[in-house]
Amino acid sequence: MNIPRYWRTERARYRLLGETCRRCGKPIFPPRDVCPHCTEPQQDPRTFAGRGEVYSFSTVHQAPAGYTDCKPYTVALVKLEEGPLVTAQLTDVDNEDVHVGMPVEMVTRKIKEEGDNGVIVYGYKFRRPVRESADRH
Amino acid sequence: MRDVYVVGIGQTEAGEHWDRSLRDLGVDAMLAALQDAGVERADALYVGNMLAGELAAQAHLGTLLADWSGLGNIEAARVEAADASGAAALRMGYLAVASGALDLVLVCGVEKMTDADEESADQAWSYGMDGEYEASQGLSVPAVAGLLMRRYMHEFGVQREAFAPFAVNAHCNGVNNPCAMFRRPISVDAYIGSGMIADPVGMFDVAPLCDGAAAVLLCPGDRADELAAKPVHVRASAVATDRLALHSRADPLSLRAAYMSSQMAYAQAGVGPADIGLFELHDSFSVMAALSLEACGFAQPGHGTDLALDGEIGLRGRIPISTMGGLKARGHPIGATGIYQIVELVKQLRGEAGANQVECSLGMAQSLGGSGATAITHILEA
Numbered sequence: 001m002n003i004p005r006y007w008r009t010e011r012a013r014y015r016l017l018g019e020t021c022r023r024c025g026k027p028i029f030p031p032r033d034v035c036p037h038c039t040e041p042q043q044d045p046r047t048f049a050g051r052g053e054v055y056s057f058s059t060v061h062q063a064p065a066g067y068t069d070c071k072p073y074t075v076a077l078v079k080l081e082e083g084p085l086v087t088a089q090l091t092d093v094d095n096e097d098v099h100v101g102m103p104v105e106m107v108t109r110k111i112k113e114e115g116d117n118g119v120i121v122y123g124y125k126f127r128r129p130v131r132e133s134a135d136r137h
Numbered sequence: 138m139r140d141v142y143v144v145g146i147g148q149t150e151a152g153e154h155w156d157r158s159l160r161d162l163g164v165d166a167m168l169a170a171l172q173d174a175g176v177e178r179a180d181a182l183y184v185g186n187m188l189a190g191e192l193a194a195q196a197h198l199g200t201l202l203a204d205w206s207g208l209g210n211i212e213a214a215r216v217e218a219a220d221a222s223g224a225a226a227l228r229m230g231y232l233a234v235a236s237g238a239l240d241l242v243l244v245c246g247v248e249k250m251t252d253a254d255e256e257s258a259d260q261a262w263s264y265g266m267d268g269e270y271e272a273s274q275g276l277s278v279p280a281v282a283g284l285l286m287r288r289y290m291h292e293f294g295v296q297r298e299a300f301a302p303f304a305v306n307a308h309c310n311g312v313n314n315p316c317a318m319f320r321r322p323i324s325v326d327a328y329i330g331s332g333m334i335a336d337p338v339g340m341f342d343v344a345p346l347c348d349g350a351a352a353v354l355l356c357p358g359d360r361a362d363e364l365a366a367k368p369v370h371v372r373a374s375a376v377a378t379d380r381l382a383l384h385s386r387a388d389p390l391s392l393r394a395a396y397m398s399s400q401m402a403y404a405q406a407g408v409g410p411a412d413i414g415l416f417e418l419h420d421s422f423s424v425m426a427a428l429s430l431e432a433c434g435f436a437q438p439g440h441g442t443d444l445a446l447d448g449e450i451g452l453r454g455r456i457p458i459s460t461m462g463g464l465k466a467r468g469h470p471i472g473a474t475g476i477y478q479i480v481e482l483v484k485q486l487r488g489e490a491g492a493n494q495v496e497c498s499l500g501m502a503q504s505l506g507g508s509g510a511t512a513i514t515h516i517l518e519a
Binding site: 005009030036055056057059060061062063064065066067070073075076078084085086087088089095100103110111112120123 | 154254255256257259260261262263268271272274275276277279280283284285286287288291332333334335336337338380383384385389391
């Protein structure tokens with residue numbers, strides 16, 4: 001990923017920073033110039049909570065260049081509780097344990113490293129929600 | 138708008154051409170199409186290609202091929218719409234002739250994948266998706282199909298095995314196509330036992346990326362009989378697009394662009410799905426074949442796989458698909474694929490399909506870009 005693009009997309013990738021349309025009020029992720037629902041060009045920033053569920057998933061065994069060190073890894077379409085679908089890797093999970101409908105929460109993780117001297121790309125991934133231990137209360 | 142006819146076709150074998158370059162392959166197909174029509178000149182050339190820049194460090198491909206084929210100072214341009222680049226080039230050629238602007242238009246699709254290693258080819262193929270929010274997450278093109286296949290299986294209660302007939306049918310038809318990359322049949326057992334590429338997409342769910350070039354010569358109605366013994370009429374040409382990223386669509390399992398494009402094509406030709414004798418669909422993945430059948434009105438949502446299981450997609454079935462092997466067995470030389478589909482459809486309509494001949498006078502070809510974000514449909518008539 002080239003450096004200017006890395007910086008441009010940083011807030012969306014680290015914090016799920018998206019938008020709310022100023023006209024129709026619908027949630028938008030990733031942020032874009034024109035509302036995909038009503039074509040309004042004005043939006044207000046909003047951060048998504050990061051909670052959602054797995055809409056679909058696929059475990060990649062044959063990876064494209066740049067991701068071969070990570071295989072096998074599982075990518076998913078995650079339906080955020082606010083509505084939008086997000087494409088992201090799942091993390092802290094056994095590839096065999098994933099199922100459609102599984103609740104997940106967003107975390108910030110390393111996506112890839114571009115060689116020894118290149119950028120380390122961080123971004124959102126999703127894991128099972130961490131529960132508080134039952135005997136604490 | 139004038140009527141447009143296909144009066145010349147040409148194709149190289151699809152496969153691994155270690156000793157032919159991108160330009161060699163393009164010229165081979167172009168000269169073959171011109172020779173088929175018995176002409177030596179064309180007014181314009183449109184070239185469909187996706188990855189010449191990324192894999193061959195070669196832009197300006199339309200002009201290069203016009204030069205390299207000896208066509209002189211004609212109009213030329215490369216056209217790109219990811220996997221639908223070939224069909225997009227055909228669309229440009231069609232519009233040029235239909236509008237009256239040009240008479241003889243050569244359209245060539247060409248791709249050279251084997252100059253790159255497999256991982257680089259896979260990475261370049263993923264440039265057809267959203268680079269900022271899909272590819273950057275590690276999503277590969279097979280993984281996109283994996284997401285669709287997994288969701289399809291979940292929503293419609295279908296098992297993996299239900300997709301086997303698409304691969305089996307394609308390979309069965311590839312046997313009799315001398316230009317197909319794979320010419321051996323495969324069994325359902327082989328399909329079930331195959332290794333995973335992007336679970337649940339296995340090795341026999343994915344069309345092979347490869348090298349190849351195909352070309353067609355277009356002309357207006359008043360020159361069709363002069364140039365071809367059996368000119369084929371382009372009854373419809375229609376393009377629609379959907380949100381590029383899979384996650385941006387309201388229902389990822391609904392190929393909206395394919396639906397809209399086919400509906401417009403049916404309306405232009407004044408026909409419906411029941412009138413289509415064969416369908417060269419975009420079987421880049423078996424799930425895309427099922428979804429294409431559904432989007433184009435041949436099956437209800439979730440029942441594209443039933444159509445295949447019931448044998449209706451075979452040469453003697455209700456809606457033959459991949460009649461010369463499809464993307465799965467003939468191969469997927471990405472930017473060339475859309476033109477291979479047209480060449481194969483024309484051969485069928487001319488009665489030149491040999492052992493794979495389907496008796497029909499009206500056929501449809503549809504090329505999809507990315508995960509169905511671009512859909513380009515043509516209906517041809519004998």
